[in-house]
Amino acid sequence: MSSSRDIAKKSIMYHKRLKGTILLGQKSRRLSIKEIQMIYTPGVAAVSKEVFDHPEKKFVLTSKRNNVAIVTDGTRILGLGNIGPYAAMPVMEGKAMLYKQYARITAFPICLSTTDKKKIIETIIAIEPSFGAINLEDIESPKVLDISQELQKKIPVPVFHDDRHGTSVVALAALLNALKLVKKQLESVKIIVAGAGSAGVGITEILVFAGCKNVIVSDSTGAIYKGRRKNMNQYKNEIAAHTNPKREKGSLEDVIKNADVFIGVSGISNLITKDTVKKMKKDAIVFALTNPEPEIDPVIAKKAGARIVATGSYQFHNRVNNALVFPYIMRAILDHGISKIETEILYAVAVAISNTIPKKQLRYDNIISNVGDLRLQQNISRALKKFYKK
Structure with missing residues (x-):
């Protein structure tokens, strides 16, 4: 398997040779x-x-109907942070390629030279006539959550926020299969979500909707609980109202004790250690989803006792990456004329993706389908048919 450094060098040469990866x-x-x-x-x-x-x-x-705008301001690109609109372009081009490859959608990278929330909203409203949907991508949180909320009120096309929607769907899909393998129930497990940005908010929402009774979200300040005052915002207050039923307090290291599941969307590589994993329950599930480097190396997590380990990287097994979601869900949304993306829709897609991989093929190192699985589009489109709008 190639090292991260080798992949990085090859990727730079690949983009240099092509002079960008898309054309119209x-x-x-x-x-x-x-x-x-x-x-x-x-x-x-x-x-x-x-x-x-x-x-x-x-x-x-x-x-x-077949055009999608991928809009970013470059303020939160992968785990690289605020690197601006020019450096964001390769990521947006790659996403456009996946839209075309797997869903025959024409996606346009729109990298904005403003980080002002009001201007971003005004720009998207202004360009909406050309597009059947908007894909918000790699914009800092909580600003992007405000943008998504405001746009959905003001434009007639769906606003898909991939960091929130796509990541939450693929995380739940993979988790449902992982829980089958370790013979645990979603309703009874303790889940720790590291990160309260867009992905953390989305994952928490879909877990609660799916029936999880014990989710604890941790941010840079520690566990989020009802009544916490430090480093809170509208979205963290909503998290506090529906999670952490025992009001556990303290750091990530404190609340992860006896947890069944860890889901990392912190944006911080090597956030946890082998000692962190050892605090978890037997048959622990570790999803270290930060890119390009995860919260913990999968090999270390396995040696520490984790039964199932997944990352968001295509460098490892169990690739829990939103590329499994956004092309296919967008194709179904456009085809079915869905104008607003609700949690119910996201849950239906997660279940469809989870069920795409046959039970006989489920293994500790194979908990979810590959991105090119032709059954994904069929199953997702079928799942969203009931949401069809004439």
Whole structure:
């Protein structure tokens, strides 16, 4: 297996050779004069008038329904932090490639030169007519949570926040299968979520919706509980209201004692150690999902006693990465005309992904399907059919 350093060098050379990883092409490669007459002047005027007279036809006479804007301000790129819009571009291009590869969606990287919340909202509202959906990506929290909330009120297309929605879906899907293998029930396990940013908020929401009774979220200040005053915001207050039923206090190291599951979305590599894992219950499940380097090396976690270990990296087994989610859920959302992404929808997708891998293939080192599994789209689309909007 290649080392992180080797992969980094190869990735830089790959991008240099391609000079970027995406391009925009036309559906008809060689245009005849007759085709030009239809797609441009004079024929296109009739199409524009048809859309003006019947606005709903914008979804069938233009590419709007298949276009997605991937919007970032570069303030929270992977585990690299605030590296700006130019350095964010390779990540957004890679995401656009996955949209095209797995869902035939045309996605556009929109890397903004502003970090102002109001300006970001205004910009997205202004460009919405060209897109069937908005994908918010790698914007710092809690700002991005405010942006998502505000946009969903003001624009008629769905706002998919991948750090929140995608990560929560894939984490739950993998967890459902991991729990089957260790013969534990979601309702009875103790789960520690490290990180109260976008991913932590999303994971907590979907775990509570799914029936988990004992989730504790830890941030840089320690465990979040009802009544905590230091380093709180609107979203942490919501977490406090629905989690940590025993109001456990203290650091991550304190509250992880006797936990069944650790889910790391902290953005901090090597956050926990082998001694941390040893504090957990037998048959512990460790999801260290921070990229590019996880909260703990999978080998160390296994040696410390974890039964199942997963990361968000394609460098290891058990790849719990939102690439399993965003192309396929977006395809289904666009096809079914879903205009708002609710927790119920995310839960349905998580269950569909979880059930995609046959029970006979479930193993400690194989708890979730690979990103190219052709059954993912079929199962997710079927799961969201009941949410279809005419």
